[in-house]
Amino acid sequence: MLTMEKLLEIVHSGESLGVEFKSDRKKLSDSVIYEEIVALANRWRHPAARR
Numbered sequence: 929m930l931t932m933e934k935l936l937e938i939v940h941s942g943e944s945l946g947v948e949f950k951s952d953r954k955k956l957s958d959s960v961i962y963e964e965i966v967a968l969a970n971r972w973r974h975p976a977a978r979r
Contacts, residue, residue, distance in 0.1 A: 945971070 943949055948968060950956065 938947055941947070946968075948964070950961070950964065
C-alpha cells in the first residue's frame with residue numbers, strides 16, 4: 929500500500945522513466961488518461977526498458 933510519506937517522496941523526486949505527472953487543466957478525457965496509464969505500464973514489460 930502506498931503511504932502518504934512514500935507518495936510525497938515520489939512527488940518530491942520529480943518525473944522519471946517510471947513517474948510522469950499529468951495535469952487536468954485541459955480536462956483530459958478518460959480515454960487519454962487510460963492510454964497514458966497503459967503506455968507507462970507497457971514500458972516496463974519491454975525487456976530493453978529494464979536496463
